[in-house]
Structure formats: C-alpha cells, structure tokens
Amino acid sequence: MEFELVIVGGGIVGLATALQSLRRKPGLRVAVLEKEPVFARHQTGHNSGVIHSGLYYKPGSLKARNCVAGAARMVEFCREHSIPFDICGKVVVSTDESERAGLDELMRRGTANGVPGLRMIRIEELKELEPHCTGIAAMQVPGTGIVDYSKVAAKYAELIQQSGGQLMTSCEVRGIVKGNSDIVLETTRGAIKSSRVINCAGLHSDRILKLTGEARPYQIVPFRGEYYEIVPERRKLVRSLIYPVADPRFPFLGVHFTRRISGGIEAGPNAVLALKREGYKKTDFSLRDTAETAAYPGFWRMTAKYWRSGVGEYYRSLSKAAFTRALQKLVPEIQSSDLEPAGAGVRAQALDRSGKLLDDFVIVRSDRIIHVCNVPSPAATASLVIGEQIAEMV
Ligand SMILES: Cc1cc2nc3c(=O)[nH]c(=O)nc-3n(C[C@H](O)[C@H](O)[C@H](O)COP(=O)(O)OP(=O)(O)OC[C@H]3O[C@@H](n4cnc5c(N)ncnc54)[C@H](O)[C@@H]3O)c2cc1C
Helix, strand or coil: CEEEEEEECCCHHHHHHHHHHHHHCCCCCEEEECCCCCCCCCHHHCCCCEECCCCCCCCCCHHHHHHHHHHHHHHHHHHHCCCCEECCCEEEEECCHHHHHHHHHHHHHHHHHCCCCCEEECHHHHHHHCCCCCCCEEEEECCCEEECHHHHHHHHHHHHHHCCCEEECCCCEEEEEECCCCEEEEECCEEEEEEEEEECCHHHHHHHHHHCCCCCCEEEEEEEEEEEEECHHHHHHCCCEEEECCCCCCCCCCCEEEECCCCCEEEECCCEECCCCCCCCCCCCCHHHHHHHHCCHHHHHHHHHHHHHHHHHHHHHHCHHHHHHHHHCCCCCCCHHHEEEEEEEEEEEEEECCCCECCCCEEEEECCEEEEEECCCCCCCCHHHHHHHHHHHC
16 A cells, blocks of 8 residues: 555546546556445535636635636546536626626636636527526626536546556545655555645545644634436426626635536535535534634634624525525526425535635645645536645645
8 A cells, every 4th residue: 555646535526536547657556545334425426517707706816717728628527538518608687776796707717817708788588598697787608518526537537447557446534644755544444655745635635634643734624515406397487597796705706597407406505604514414513623623713703794694694504585585586487385405515624814815716735745735616617727736845
C-alpha cells in the first residue's frame, strides 16, 4: 500500500484529479480513498445536475475561468463517452424592479466571462421559451445544459481503473502522519503510504486539513438544499431551466426550476443551515457537527449579519406554502398540490473567522499536501479543469 499520490475523497473533484494526474503522468501510482462503500455518494450524487455556463462569477475569479472552460470540457467528455446530456438552455428572470440591476450585473459578468450566446430577451420572447413564466425582464443563456454527475463520476472512475489507478472504497482516512519522505494515512483499511496527498474530502475537507496538524483558516458549514418535484401531469408548466436573479450577498442561486436529464422537473434547492454535515433529512442531527459549527466565531458573525435571510430560508423549508409562493413569482400557475418532496443535497460551504462565506474556489498547497478547501457549485461542471489544475500543482 505505497503510492506516489493519494487522493482523499471519491467525489467528482477527487476522481477528476486522479484522472487528470494519470493523463499528465501515465503510469503514476495513484489511489483514491473513499470512506463510503460507493463513489459520489455525497455532493456529487445530490445536486441539480446543471452544466453551468459561468454568468454568476466575478470576472477573473477561479469560478469564472473554470466554469466557462469546464462546461465546454464537460460537454466534450459526455459526447466522447456517450453520457446523456442536453444543452436545453436557461432563462434568468427578474420579477420586480429591485432585481433589474442584478440582472444587468449578471449580463455584465457573463459577457466579461465569455459565456457564449448570452442575451437579454423581450418578455414576448420569454413567453415563447417558457409560456408559463412571468417577469419584467429576462436573459437567455442558451449554452446551459443538464447531465447526471453520478454518471460522469462513474466514468471518471472507470477510466482511472483502466489507466492503472487504484480505487479504494470503505476506506476512511482517520489520521495523517507526515514523515521526512512519506506521508502515512491511517485508514479503516490499514496504513497507506504516499509521497503526495490531495485532500478532496468535500464536507470533511476542513477535518482532513486539521488531521495534518495545520491551522484551519476556515470551517466547512453545511447548507442543505431541499427539492420538490413537479407532479407528471403539471410538468408542462416548465420547459427547461428557469432561474430568479440570485441575491448577490450569498453564493446560492435562489430556488429555481430545473429539468432533469432522467425526466421530471425539480424545484429548489433552498439553502438552510444543516445540523449534520451529511444530513439529508430535516430531522438529521449530529452533536459533533452542530457543536463544531456553534463553537466557530465566524458562524456567529455570519448569523449576526444574515439572521433575517436564515429565518426566511427555515420558514420556506418548514412551510410548503411559503416555498410555493417563492416559486409562484416565476411561474404563477404552480400550486402547492403540484409539488412532491424530492430529496436534498448538502453543500460544503467554507466560512472564514470573520463570518464571510468564501465565494471563490479555494485550493491551498502546503508541504506535500494540497487541500481543496472550497469547491461548491459550479465545481461539478468545472471538475475536469479543476482536476487538471491540481494535477499541475502536484
Ligand atoms: C444541492 C446542490 C446542488 C448543486 N448543483 C450543482 C449543479 O447544478 N452544477 C454544478 O456544477 N455543481 C452543483 N453543485 C456543486 C457540486 O455538486 C459540488 O461542487 C461537487 O460535487 C463537489 O465535489 P467534491 O468531490 O468536492 O465533493 P463530494 O462529492 O462531496 O465528495 C467528497 C467525498 O469525500 C469523501 N470523504 C470525506 N471524508 C473522508 C475521509 N475522511 N476519508 C475518505 N473519504 C472521505 C466523502 O464520502 C465524499 O464522497 C451542487 C451541490 C449541491 C449540494
């Protein structure tokens, strides 16, 4: 059990990193360690499945650069490996005057980021694209697509194995000891030695960082995103993807409508603070996770700033009527009876001590270990490009 490179975490980012490392250096002795019995069980297997285009992100940021390039690579990869995808396009719609400036800003950012085909459309054009949607101004993003990221991750895993990489499931990393020449990972499958380590542990990436003895410059705070599904007989209300103008203070996109590649239309996700890092149900609770969040000074600073929005999110989480009202701003005909609960995902969102939710991707290099600290959405879209960058850093 000796490797040149070990990657902790078998989500889409860890797998893409292993794949790109092998492409860069064929024959590399690389292993991916995943604590679950299967890969892609957490964020990668619980997301909206959107191939984002890159209009939300600050020009020049890692998210902006990686999303635009990553989306093109994702489409190319799906084509090459016959993974079903659909470039169905999306509309972003402002529903009152206060959101108009936000929509203009998205246009400005999207144009600066080089998002292809972006354009403001008239309300009549919106009605042609999405007949049941209303608003006062709208933008069309024709390049946005949908895919199943579990399928993409499974293909990455298959290619890693074909290139001689080792995939180890049910292998949880519990300790890390740095020696002079090697790093020893203590795992539930025994000790594993490696010259280099990459931490792609998603919701646990800060804990892996702590195991290396380094100070945590941030903490992962879990935000659950809950979905409803539109009942089959009312799916006609939405053709592809309908988004609101997101609140620019948060790295979340606001509840929206998403067509799934498997069929069906989902509504969501919201963003509620989760009381368990891998807690997919409202009732899930972990004393360790909650105590750790509550003990972090950044959490209270964030709460002092944004408690009002947080309360609103909880209310919408507990009240289906309130969730429906948020959706009715975009599609007034949608009724509570049209929606059925459809699961949830939990975002690994990094928060710093000042109470700031880190907006951009954050990748930190230290002595022989690279920590992938913050890779929330659109990291699934951008996974091939992120993996390539990390492989270059190694
Ligand atoms: C609700 C929601 C909607 C989203 N929608 C989109 C979208 O539409 N488009 C998009 O591009 N992105 C989207 N994202 C973001 C995207 O899903 C994530 O950015 C991406 O999946 C992150 O991948 P990852 O590999 O870093 O994390 P994960 O998939 O969470 O993988 C991390 C892995 O590390 C493993 N692990 C943790 N600790 C250990 C340990 N000690 N030992 C071994 N293994 C360990 C975990 O079990 C897990 O499998 C969404 C995310 C959420 C939650």
